[in-house]
Amino acid sequence: MLNIIRTTRGVALGAALLTVAACEDDPVEPAMPIDVTLDFAAVVDEAAFSCGNSYDNVGTSNTTITPVDFRFYVHDVELIAADGSSVELELTQDGTWQRENVVLLDFENGSGPCVNGTAAMNTTVRGTAPDATYTGVRFTLGVPEELNHADQTTAAAPLDLTSLFWSWNGGYKFLRIDHTSDAQPEGWFVHLGSTGCTPTGDPTVPATSCSNEHRPTFEFLDFDLGIDEIVADYGALLANSDLAQNSGAKGCMSFPGDPECAVVMNAFGLAYEGSQPSGQSFFSIR
Template identity: 25%
Template sequence: MKTINKLFILSISLLSVFASCKKEKKEPVFDDKDLAPLSIEFDNIVGGKNLILNSETYTNAAGEDYKISLLEYYISNIKVRKADGTEYVVPQDNSYFLIKEGDEDHEEALVNVPEGDYTSLAFTVGIDSLRSTMDVSKRTGVLDPASPENDGLYWGWNSGYIFFKMEGTSSAAPVDGSGQHIFRYHIGGFGGYSSPTINNIKTITLDLTERGPALVRKDKKSNIHLMVDIDKVLSGATTVSIAANPSVMFSDYSVNIANNYATMFRHDHTENE
């Protein structure tokens, strides 16, 4: 019996040691001098055409014509991965970007990552619940609700951000007060603060191997070029009829549009210069 007790105590002790070692394992810490630049370019298109605001007319899967006058969306929580599974997560404070069609200053996400050959890219469309509920002093730049750079992408009444904003005209849309046929899609919802609500945060993961990994070096420029097909917002898994849904904001139907825009990103090529 004493032998059994000793073996039991020894086993518990070994498990404690293993658990302690596991807890003490830390991710490597990188200093800024150890990092190299990486850019992620978001090239908005509609089907096989370039997206041109206000002038080009497109047709969705419902057979409705439409023009886009405004397109903006948040990209956040960027991380890259190597073929061996090693992953680097860009620090959150440096990982929030607003992509605006027609604005050269908001066409890409610029981050710094350790040198390496990266075969996978992941990011979030939207703003995570933690950042959405932080004190406003922690939400600066494109996240500052009072900044012109934010461009009205914050719902003060719901304490959350509009992740994806698209507006335009369509003959299928009803006439609004200005006499125009306007459609508006303002999609947000981080899951709720004090009680569960709509969660339209989407995580996108893209394999970079087929069209070239990102070879990140301090003395080179690496750019991951993504094509973003906005037509999939209306013509994805759910065919969105502008006539039936000319204005979608914080409603159950917004989930359909969010599921659609989660499929609009594809890796076109990587430039390693």
């Protein structure tokens, strides 16, 4: 599912001036790649996310929630030029947050109720791209299939976290955002990941395919790379959810047959058991 959000602004990035040759006959050196940083932010109904904070009037039940986790993976980040062409962002291989074409965005700091997290945080995607004018960005939420069913116990960062892994067969939790409330003191979770993975029956056997990949792609065609940030809004994701009720798993964990999953999956821009999205509400820019 390709989700397109159209905005009305765009600005050139890069266009660094080439050094003027002293002689017209001197060869012109090719332009050096430019450094690119994409800033991400986590909010709950536009209020900044922070471990230990509570947020009122979330969902159709106007529930006060206390988030306890906020992390997700993205991959295949691309920059889009004004003419519609695109280039892959060459990620900085930092060995902690970015490896190959995958980045972990981590907005919790392990404090207070976020005890399942880590102290370190990461809110940016960093890399290089050819010097050009870019006015858009595209990325996919999740871990790519070729990395999704590896052995997490031997995987390198950022794919080494047990709290973001289901099993060799199921793969990774692409996104984990959890909260508690008076109505759901044991937690209400949003865990996005692939389901229907085969072969089944043994969680230690890597899958060869998954019927529900659950990897939405997001595209912003009018994006100022020097100013804008990409905002993940948990409140917007849960706007149509009744957080006072839960009749399946605790919240939505992506598996079939969960009554709470239809509106959550649709908010990611994903179809779910016949329920079709009209768009997505999780990511926006500001």
